[in-house]
Amino acid sequence: MCQHGILYTITLQCVDRQLSVPVLLRVKNLTKTYGKFTAVDHISFEVKEGEVLGLLGPNGAGKSTTIHMLLSLLEPTEGTIEIFGKNLATDREEILQNMNFATSYSMLPHNLTPLENLKVSALLYGVKSWKEKANSLLEEFNLGAFKNARTGSLSSGEQMRLVLAKAFLNNPKLLLLDEPTSSLDPAVARDLRQKIFYKMEENGGTIMWTSHNMREIEAMCDRVIFLAHGKIVANDTPENLKKAFQENDLEEIFIAIAQQPLSSL
Amino acid sequence: MNPLHIYGIFLRNIILIRRSVGRIFGLFFFSTFELFLWGFMTLWLRDLAGKDPRVDFVFLLLTGLIFWHLFIRAQQSFSISFLEDVWSRNIMNFFATPVTRKEFIAGLALISIVQGFLSFFYITLLATVFYALNIWTLGFYVVPFFVNIFVFGWALGLIAIGLLLRFGPAFEILAFFIPMVFLPFSAVYYPVSVLPDGIQQIAFFLPTMHLFEGMRAIFAQETFPLVHALWATGLNIVYFICGLGFFAWMIRVARKKGLIARLLQD
Numbered sequence: 165m166c167q168h169g170i171l172y173t174i175t176l177q178c179v180d181r182q183l184s185v186p187v188l189l190r191v192k193n194l195t196k197t198y199g200k201f202t203a204v205d206h207i208s209f210e211v212k213e214g215e216v217l218g219l220l221g222p223n224g225a226g227k228s229t230t231i232h233m234l235l236s237l238l239e240p241t242e243g244t245i246e247i248f249g250k251n252l253a254t255d256r257e258e259i260l261q262n263m264n265f266a267t268s269y270s271m272l273p274h275n276l277t278p279l280e281n282l283k284v285s286a287l288l289y290g291v292k293s294w295k296e297k298a299n300s301l302l303e304e305f306n307l308g309a310f311k312n313a314r315t316g317s318l319s320s321g322e323q324m325r326l327v328l329a330k331a332f333l334n335n336p337k338l339l340l341l342d343e344p345t346s347s348l349d350p351a352v353a354r355d356l357r358q359k360i361f362y363k364m365e366e367n368g369g370t371i372m373w374t375s376h377n378m379r380e381i382e383a384m385c386d387r388v389i390f391l392a393h394g395k396i397v398a399n400d401t402p403e404n405l406k407k408a409f410q411e412n413d414l415e416e417i418f419i420a421i422a423q424q425p426l427s428s429l
Numbered sequence: 430m431n432p433l434h435i436y437g438i439f440l441r442n443i444i445l446i447r448r449s450v451g452r453i454f455g456l457f458f459f460s461t462f463e464l465f466l467w468g469f470m471t472l473w474l475r476d477l478a479g480k481d482p483r484v485d486f487v488f489l490l491l492t493g494l495i496f497w498h499l500f501i502r503a504q505q506s507f508s509i510s511f512l513e514d515v516w517s518r519n520i521m522n523f524f525a526t527p528v529t530r531k532e533f534i535a536g537l538a539l540i541s542i543v544q545g546f547l548s549f550f551y552i553t554l555l556a557t558v559f560y561a562l563n564i565w566t567l568g569f570y571v572v573p574f575f576v577n578i579f580v581f582g583w584a585l586g587l588i589a590i591g592l593l594l595r596f597g598p599a600f601e602i603l604a605f606f607i608p609m610v611f612l613p614f615s616a617v618y619y620p621v622s623v624l625p626d627g628i629q630q631i632a633f634f635l636p637t638m639h640l641f642e643g644m645r646a647i648f649a650q651e652t653f654p655l656v657h658a659l660w661a662t663g664l665n666i667v668y669f670i671c672g673l674g675f676f677a678w679m680i681r682v683a684r685k686k687g688l689i690a691r692l693l694q695d
Contacts, residue, residue, distance in 0.1 A: 269521070273513070
């Protein structure tokens with residue numbers, strides 16, 4: 165992972181370095197249709213080991229559908245997903261063992277304590293030292309003081325920290341983050357971004373990150389894929405995208421893409 | 430009082446009821462269920478009154494009740510454990526783990542056994558203390574009884590979970606009340622011969638009917654009801670395989686239609 169995450173500086177050296185590293189995730193011709201509606205339309209992309217890839221797009225662009233297919237929650241209509249060199253359709257358990265995810269849309273059970281939640285999740289991921297891992301992650305994510313409180317009594321920021329702590333239980337080689345900071349205030353969001361960055365540095369893991377916060381994506385991601393109407397409309401580093409679209413920031417590119425009619429794609 | 434406010438509250442609930450098969454089912458099910466159960470029970474009591482003084486009603490009814498509750502606990506523990514994840518909006522987290530279908534079913538079966546036996550031993554103790562009931566007069570028959578009660582509960586639990594996955598929380602009423610559908614036809618509190626002929630033929634395909642008929646046979650003749658035990662076991666094997674197949678099918682449908690993530694929104 166590149167060191168530019170927190171500093172808001174982007175260097176193309178990071179991308180050059182990526183050329184020599186192996187591909188961790190390979191998506192080929194991925195498609196999801198519901199009747200006549202196409203949510204994801206023949207997309208293909210790769211993510212290399214250690215890379216942080218941003219997946220952007222307006223609401224309904226197909227970001228969450230793509231993430232759900234990568235998590236095996238949703239079966240693709242067409243196409244293949246290879247993670248760690250294995251086919252997700254046939255090696256689901258083996259792949260998920262080394263992956264994890266966090267989303268602001270799915271919190272952990274409110275009627276369990278944070279410690280209980282992490283212990284249960286650690287067991288589901290087959291973490292052998294589950295008690296120690298749960299306790300150490302609670303401390304790392306500053307939740308130690310609340311570990312025996314009801315999860316439902318925590319603030320949304322604390323609950324999101326817990327979800328992220330869950331996502332690191334199995335030291336994932338691939339971490340999928342679906343709008344992890346969408347419901348948080350800027351200070352908590354920044355704190356969480358730092359936590360994620362340092363944890364992934366420690367693990368040497370790869371991240372795929374969806375967000376509507378362009379500053380966050382620019383700060384954290386080596387490369388960005390823009391989706392619109394289920395199709396990939398741009399795939400490059402944030403710096404190259406700004407040059408290509410002749411815009412000053414990703415937000416302007418986002419708005420330009422979001423306003424494009426389907427026929428122009 | 431503002432009638433619009435009252436209508437607003439009324440309308441909100443009518444909309445919910447109209448959209449929920451489970452709620453509509455609940456509206457009509459309980460009255461039908463009570464009618465059949467107590468109707469058959471009354472028929473049996475009327476036929477027996479004064480005819481056979483050896484029949485110990487308290488013993489028969491309480492034993493039936495205890496084992497029926499074990500069945501309810503076996504089925505509900507299984508289905509409600511899944512519903513807990515739906516209610517706590519944890520379903521996505523759960524389905525994204527490397528847990529296999531077999532492990533999931535084994536985990537639910539284990540919690541069902543623990544809860545089932547806890548409840549069973551508690552109610553048996555109460556019945557022994559207050560009514561001098563000795564359930565162990567069933568002897569070796571308790572073994573096939575226990576096994577079959579649990580397996581049928583799990584088969585129904587798998588179907589309830591499958592329907593929950595497919596149709597969402599609108600079907601959660603099934604998780605609680607699916608066993609009730611079978612109660613009037615399972616000959617729990619009265620012999621199957623009380624049921625009309627057509628219904629007896631349907632009841633024949635219920636493992637619970639064979640189990641409870643077997644129980645009564647032991648009390649009446651003190652012989653091991655091998656035929657009933659074999660029928661219950663055979664039917665359960667078929668139903669459990671069907672339950673597994675249905676559950677696997679619903680998982681596939683849920684993955685195809687994106688229903689797992691939708692459970693978070695319902």
